[in-house]
Amino acid sequence: AKDDGRNTVRFFTREMNAKLQKNKEILTDLTESLTQEHFELYYQPLFTIEQDTLVGAEALIRWHHPEKGMVPPDKFIAVAEKSGLINELGDWVLAQACREIKNFVNVGITDFKIAINISPVQFRRKDLLQHMLMILARHDVSPDFIELEITEGAVMDNVDQAIETMQALHDAGFQLAMDDFGTGYSSLSYLKRFPIQKMKIDRSFISDLENDDDSKSITTAIIQMSHSLGLHVLAEGVETEAQLHYLQDEKCDYVQGYYTGKPMPASAFIKKFSVSEES
Numbered sequence: 001a002k003d004d005g006r007n008t009v010r011f012f013t014r015e016m017n018a019k020l021q022k023n024k025e026i027l028t029d030l031t032e033s034l035t036q037e038h039f040e041l042y043y044q045p046l047f048t049i050e051q052d053t054l055v056g057a058e059a060l061i062r063w064h065h066p067e068k069g070m071v072p073p074d075k076f077i078a079v080a081e082k083s084g085l086i087n088e089l090g091d092w093v094l095a096q097a098c099r100e101i102k103n104f105v106n107v108g109i110t111d112f113k114i115a116i117n118i119s120p121v122q123f124r125r126k127d128l129l130q131h132m133l134m135i136l137a138r139h140d141v142s143p144d145f146i147e148l149e150i151t152e153g154a155v156m157d158n159v160d161q162a163i164e165t166m167q168a169l170h171d172a173g174f175q176l177a178m179d180d181f182g183t184g185y186s187s188l189s190y191l192k193r194f195p196i197q198k199m200k201i202d203r204s205f206i207s208d209l210e211n212d213d214d215s216k217s218i219t220t221a222i223i224q225m226s227h228s229l230g231l232h233v234l235a236e237g238v239e240t241e242a243q244l245h246y247l248q249d250e251k252c253d254y255v256q257g258y259y260t261g262k263p264m265p266a267s268a269f270i271k272k273f274s275v276s277e278e279s
């Protein structure tokens, strides 16, 4: 019993060292993979709530690690954010999306937007707008094709600065969506000042819709509040018909989830949604 405290300390130290070591490895591998382009964007379709129209896709990064195979973003985005490498990674994401947007247009997919996740670290860059416009110009793609997904965490620590940034982005032609809405700490009084066009209801509320009345109430409240603020609403993570029906009844505008379409490589997206010329 006398050693307990010391063992605990030693245990935590060992755990922490292991974690630090692992993060260092991930960072080394990430840096290497950036130069070798071991990344890919998957595209998850976004539909109108009646499922009759494709309105766009969310671009989701995939890492093909040379030894470990596919590593999901949850395993490396945080490491990239801590080190600042997320800026370079984000540049690659935008550039790759530009290249693929042109391919989508070429196969007759029109009137769509590609939603890109912007890390809070990227969002705080002073030169974010200029920098993104430069990448778009280099690829000859208009900001009209891009919707930027921003989380509450990115905007809440300096609200006035964040509003200025969002306004500048929107003025330049980007659409703005609030991602994972409901999980952060946005205050309602700020919400109406945010120059955003869309609210994305976090998956956690949607997955509980069928067995939790509170999640139903929250979902309905978010839809109604968003509409009264003049915003469109999208529900994330829709996996069942029952969830979709609830959202249709509540007049949610857009849907995204495994039920309507999983994230897929650009080639599969083109195969599925290109306007075919066969009769």
Ligand code: C2E
Residues within 6 Å of the ligand: 044, 059, 060, 061, 072, 073, 074, 077, 093, 117, 118, 119, 179, 180, 203, 236, 237, 238, 239, 256, 257, 258, 259, 263
């Ligand atoms: P997110 O922005 O909330 O993206 C939605 C996540 O939910 C994606 O996970 C998607 O595959 C998953 N998803 C979609 N529909 C369903 C569903 O019906 N059921 C379930 N269980 N999951 C569903 P993914 O691709 O693993 O990405 C995880 C997170 O990593 C993203 O969450 C986003 O925060 C981050 N991320 C992904 N790509 C990028 C990127 O290019 N840049 C940055 N900064 N972050 C990214």
Ligand code: CA
Residues within 6 Å of the ligand: 058, 117, 149, 179
């Ligand atoms: Ca997102």
Ligand code: CA
Residues within 6 Å of the ligand: 179, 180, 200, 202, 236
């Ligand atoms: Ca989300």
Ligand code: CA
Residues within 6 Å of the ligand: 180
């Ligand atoms: Ca999420």
